[in-house]
Amino acid sequence: ESWEMLPLAPPGRSLIEASAGTGKTWTIAALYLRLLLEGEGVTPRRIVVSTFTNAAAAELRERLRKRIQRAERAAHGEVASDPDALDQWLEKRWVEEGVRDKDLLRLRIALAELDLAPIGTLHGLCTRILREHPFAAGGRFEPAELVDGDTLMRELAADLQRTLWQGDAATREAAWPAEELAVLDGQWPGAKDLKEWLKPGLRVEPGEAPALPGPEMAAVLRGAVSAIKGNYKNLMAGWNETADFIDGTSTELPDAEKLAAMRNTNFDKAVSKAGKSNPCIAEASEASPGLADALTARHQQLHLNLLHRLRIWGLQRKQAWMQRHVQRSFDDLLLDVHAALAAERDGDARPLADALHAAWPVALVDEFQDTDGLQYGILDAIYRDADDAPRGRLVMIGDPKQSIYRFRGGDIHTSRRAADDASDQLSLTVNQRSSTPYVEAVNAFFDAAGKQLDAQGDEKSGIEYLPVTVAGRADKHPYAIDGARVEKPLVIHVRDDASGDKGTQVEEALNACASQIAAMLASGTHFIGEKFLRPEHIAVLLPDNHQVARLRTLLERKGVPRVPRGRNSVFAGDIARDLQVLMHAVW
Numbered sequence: 001e002s003w004e005m006l007p008l009a010p011p012g013r014s015l016i017e018a019s020a021g022t023g024k025t026w027t028i029a030a031l032y033l034r035l036l037l038e039g040e041g042v043t044p045r046r047i048v049v050s051t052f053t054n055a056a057a058a059e060l061r062e063r064l065r066k067r068i069q070r071a072e073r074a075a076h077g078e079v080a081s082d083p084d085a086l087d088q089w090l091e092k093r094w095v096e097e098g099v100r101d102k103d104l105l106r107l108r109i110a111l112a113e114l115d116l117a118p119i120g121t122l123h124g125l126c127t128r129i130l131r132e133h134p135f136a137a138g139g140r141f142e143p144a145e146l147v148d149g150d151t152l153m154r155e156l157a158a159d160l161q162r163t164l165w166q167g168d169a170a171t172r173e174a175a176w177p178a179e180e181l182a183v184l185d186g187q188w189p190g191a192k193d194l195k196e197w198l199k200p201g202l203r204v205e206p207g208e209a210p211a212l213p214g215p216e217m218a219a220v221l222r223g224a225v226s227a228i229k230g231n232y233k234n235l236m237a238g239w240n241e242t243a244d245f246i247d248g249t250s251t252e253l254p255d256a257e258k259l260a261a262m263r264n265t266n267f268d269k270a271v272s273k274a275g276k277s278n279p280c281i282a283e284a285s286e287a288s289p290g291l292a293d294a295l296t297a298r299h300q301q302l303h304l305n306l307l308h309r310l311r312i313w314g315l316q317r318k319q320a321w322m323q324r325h326v327q328r329s330f331d332d333l334l335l336d337v338h339a340a341l342a343a344e345r346d347g348d349a350r351p352l353a354d355a356l357h358a359a360w361p362v363a364l365v366d367e368f369q370d371t372d373g374l375q376y377g378i379l380d381a382i383y384r385d386a387d388d389a390p391r392g393r394l395v396m397i398g399d400p401k402q403s404i405y406r407f408r409g410g411d412i413h414t415s416r417r418a419a420d421d422a423s424d425q426l427s428l429t430v431n432q433r434s435s436t437p438y439v440e441a442v443n444a445f446f447d448a449a450g451k452q453l454d455a456q457g458d459e460k461s462g463i464e465y466l467p468v469t470v471a472g473r474a475d476k477h478p479y480a481i482d483g484a485r486v487e488k489p490l491v492i493h494v495r496d497d498a499s500g501d502k503g504t505q506v507e508e509a510l511n512a513c514a515s516q517i518a519a520m521l522a523s524g525t526h527f528i529g530e531k532f533l534r535p536e537h538i539a540v541l542l543p544d545n546h547q548v549a550r551l552r553t554l555l556e557r558k559g560v561p562r563v564p565r566g567r568n569s570v571f572a573g574d575i576a577r578d579l580q581v582l583m584h585a586v587w
Helices: 024-038 052-073 085-092 101-114 122-132 149-165 168-174 178-184 191-197 215-228 233-246 258-261 273-277 279-325 330-343 351-360 374-383 400-405 411-420 436-449 502-523 545-557 574-586
Strands: 012-017 047-051 120-121 145-147 327-329 362-365 393-398 424-428 478-481 525-530
Touching: 012 024, 012 411, 024 047, 024 052, 024 085, 024 101, 024 362, 024 393, 047 052, 047 122, 052 085, 052 101, 052 120, 085 101, 085 574, 120 122, 122 168, 122 330, 122 374, 145 149, 149 191, 149 233, 149 279, 149 327, 149 330, 215 233, 215 279, 233 279, 258 279, 327 330, 330 351, 330 374, 351 374, 362 374, 374 411, 374 502, 400 411, 502 525, 502 545
Parallel strands: 012 393, 012 424, 047 120, 047 362, 145 327, 362 393
Antiparallel strands: 478 525
């Protein structure tokens, strides 16, 4: 099935899988144009188009505008210099008499309305919902001040540390049992931890932690430690710490390495005959694996209990803060709309969902792999009627493979749920951006490594790599070295002699990367088409900003210009410092 045949009439849901470079934005514009020309009463004001950032939304709006303008010119008889599949589709459509004039009118109306079209982020859409439907959404007539959620999380994290460190000891122990706090192992929760724990939809079930043997077992373990001979450092430490934990001397459990030693007790070769006959050693040895399992289960339950307390505390403190300061975070906008829509599901009337569907009978969701369960819940409620049947047309487009990284909060489960709910599916399988050798190399890599990308996936429900073909556009300007086109562009560097700790290995890898880039640029033998390889042709992706900063330093030392892209403040750069000095001098 192609974009031309994909059903867009209501009711129904369409899921489009678009791997990198397969023309996702072009397809969105093509579907948008189809909706305008084929839909009855569908105008830009009635089509929601959402993406993940305001910058992407602004760019997408302009791409849609240019596509509509191009179609309008074609309706006037102007022939495009580079006709594509959408131009050809329009010409076929206009063979029938009268259709061209009708479409021209619709295109003119669309251009007049486009600035009023709901094209933006889902956060922006929820802001509009709360503003335009305060009664149905249970919102305020005067909207609360929007604040940065990360800043609030930092405030809450600092407040939590003060709560755990200060105040009356008895009161603190009653609210925060020391045995539960011990599972943190001294690592106090930070802003990122709280943000994760306070996510909507997270369910944590507290419960009774499994019981452990009484003090008599502690005596057995200590007796075994005093009697055993041999190199059993982790095991002896595990028994000692377990004994301390059982009789209340300590609230800290043995770590994973010591628990593993307790599960694998074997004294046949290292313990003397006298040692084997020692009743404490024999009893401790027999009980040790079960004790390790019981301690692990207890640790896990204590962790859940603590997480439950932290979540309750955080939600209460956050709500109190928001009410006191009349503030809301951007994520709270989603929560408010989701809560209002969820409250309607059990009632006879659904005023908010019905009003939103009437205003926006069609939605195109870009970057759908970054949509989390809360966001999908909002869309699902709008585009589902009181009888739980789909209504309107919800079109979701993205790359589900990216959901395995949980980037921007997206997750595999939401992608699977959307796939299950979709009545129509389409895969974009032609790469428009990359060279033929590179696409073939990536396909071959996954043929060898396996196409399943998520650990729990299976052939029916898992996230997997779908092989793509190639349009060959990039082949017009091939990557070549010494005049010979590179036929094997995917290179994996492996070091069998890597040594040292992780930090040393990362430093060596960054040095190798910087040296290779400098050598490629200086060689004069690397070309893209007819042009010498230049710094702007090279992109480097790294796991974190610390590595980005380190590579930047290494490239600077080798005289390679670079443009870093990260989350550092613009005021932290050299230009900002020079500007500050200049302004200070002028002042």
